Amino acid sequence: MTVFWVTAGALVLASGLALLLGLRRGGAAAAEPPAAAHDIGVYRDQLAEIARDAGRGILPAEEAERLRIEVSRRILEADRAARRAGNTAAPGGGRLALPLLLVALALAGGVWLYTRLGAPGYPDMPLQARIAAAERMRAERPSQAEAEAEAPAAQDPQGVSAEFLTLMERLRATVAERPDDLRGQQLLAQNEARLGHFDAAATAQGAVIRLMGGDAGAEEHAALAEILILAAGGYVSPEAEAALTEALRRDPRNGTARYYSGLMFAQTGRPDRAFTLWRDLLESSPPEAPWVAPIRAQIGEMAARAGVRYDLPAPPEAGPDAAAVEAAAGMSEGDRTAMIEGMVQQLGDRLAREGGPAEEWAKLISSLGVLGQTERAKAVWAEAQGRFAGRAADLAVLRAAAEQAGVAE
Numbered sequence: 001m002t003v004f005w006v007t008a009g010a011l012v013l014a015s016g017l018a019l020l021l022g023l024r025r026g027g028a029a030a031a032e033p034p035a036a037a038h039d040i041g042v043y044r045d046q047l048a049e050i051a052r053d054a055g056r057g058i059l060p061a062e063e064a065e066r067l068r069i070e071v072s073r074r075i076l077e078a079d080r081a082a083r084r085a086g087n088t089a090a091p092g093g094g095r096l097a098l099p100l101l102l103v104a105l106a107l108a109g110g111v112w113l114y115t116r117l118g119a120p121g122y123p124d125m126p127l128q129a130r131i132a133a134a135e136r137m138r139a140e141r142p143s144q145a146e147a148e149a150e151a152p153a154a155q156d157p158q159g160v161s162a163e164f165l166t167l168m169e170r171l172r173a174t175v176a177e178r179p180d181d182l183r184g185q186q187l188l189a190q191n192e193a194r195l196g197h198f199d200a201a202a203t204a205q206g207a208v209i210r211l212m213g214g215d216a217g218a219e220e221h222a223a224l225a226e227i228l229i230l231a232a233g234g235y236v237s238p239e240a241e242a243a244l245t246e247a248l249r250r251d252p253r254n255g256t257a258r259y260y261s262g263l264m265f266a267q268t269g270r271p272d273r274a275f276t277l278w279r280d281l282l283e284s285s286p287p288e289a290p291w292v293a294p295i296r297a298q299i300g301e302m303a304a305r306a307g308v309r310y311d312l313p314a315p316p317e318a319g320p321d322a323a324a325v326e327a328a329a330g331m332s333e334g335d336r337t338a339m340i341e342g343m344v345q346q347l348g349d350r351l352a353r354e355g356g357p358a359e360e361w362a363k364l365i366s367s368l369g370v371l372g373q374t375e376r377a378k379a380v381w382a383e384a385q386g387r388f389a390g391r392a393a394d395l396a397v398l399r400a401a402a403e404q405a406g407v408a409e
Helices: 002-031 035-055 061-087 097-117 127-140 144-150 162-177 182-194 198-215 218-231 238-250 255-267 271-283 292-306 322-330 333-354 358-371 374-387 392-405
Strands: none
Touching: 035 061, 144 218, 144 238, 162 182, 182 198, 182 218, 198 218, 218 238, 218 255, 238 255, 255 271, 255 292, 271 292, 333 358, 358 374, 358 392, 374 392
C-alpha cells in the first residue's frame, strides 16, 4: 500500500510539473518581441535606403516620395499592431496565479475522485478478467463434503429437554422402519435441523423431495439448500447451489433461495450480482421476513464492493395484528373506523403489491373479520389458498385465521 501511494504521488507531481512547464513555455513565447516590432525596424531601414538612393540620384524625386509615403504607412500599421500585441502579452506573476490554482485543483480533484471511486492497493484488472476469475472460483470451489469436513463440529443445543430427546429417538426409529412415510421424513428433517444435526436433516429433506416427486415445490428445495449451507458453516457449495436453482426454477420470487443465491455470488467474487439480488429482495420483503436482518447487516459492504453508492432504506412498517384491531373497538365509531380501515388497507395494498409470508395474509383475514368485512375476508382467503397451494404448514395458519373470521368453508 505504501509503494502504491508513493508511486501515485510521484505521478501526480509529475503531471503537475508538466502542466506548469507548459504554462511557462507559453508565457515565455508570448513574452518575446512581437513580429510587428521587427517589421518596424525593417521599414526604418528601407526609409534610410530610399533617402540614400534619392541623394545619389538613383531614384527620381517623385518615385522616392511615393516610396517614402508607402513605407511610412506600413510603419504606422506595424506600430498599431505592436501596441495591440503589447496589450495581450503573456500573463506575468500575478496573472499566473489563476492557472496555478486550476492546476492544483485539478490534481487534488483527481486524488479525491480516486479515493471515492477507486480501490487503492488493488491490481489493475479489467471487468472481463474479473468476471472470468469469478467464474473460475465458482467452478472450482470445494464440494459439500469438503466444506463439511472443514466446518466446526456441530454442538448439541443447550436446554433441550430429555422428553424431547426421547421423542426424537422414537421418531428416528419410526422413520427407519417406514422410510417412505412423507410426514415422518418432514418431521425428522425439521427437528434434526433444530438440534444442529444438519447431515441427518439433509438426508431426511432429500427423502422428502424424493417422496413428493413432481409435487416438491420451491420451499422444499430451498429448505434442502439451507440445511446444506448450515451444515457447511454458511458456505454455499455446488450441491447447495443446485438446490437453490431448483427452488428458483419453481418460484423465482422465493425469498430463501434469493437470499442464499446472493450469498453464493458474494462468496465467489460477484458482489455486483449479490447486491442486485439482495437490494430487490430487501426492498420487496416484509420486515418480519427472516432474510431481512442479515441482508441489512451485509448489503452496505456488498454495495461498496460492487462500486455502488446505496442508502439503506428505513424498514417498512409492519401491518396491524388482530389484537390491535380488537383493542380499537372501544373507540368512537369514527375514530375506530378511520384507524382500523387505514391500517388494514395499508396491509392489504402491500400484500397485493409485494406479497408476504402466510402470517401476514392470516393477519389481514383476521382483521377483516373483526371489521365485519366478511366478503373481502373471504376473497383474501381464496387468494391466499392459491398463493400457498401445496404448503401444508402455511395453509394451516391461513385456515385458522379464516375460521376465526368465519369465512372458512
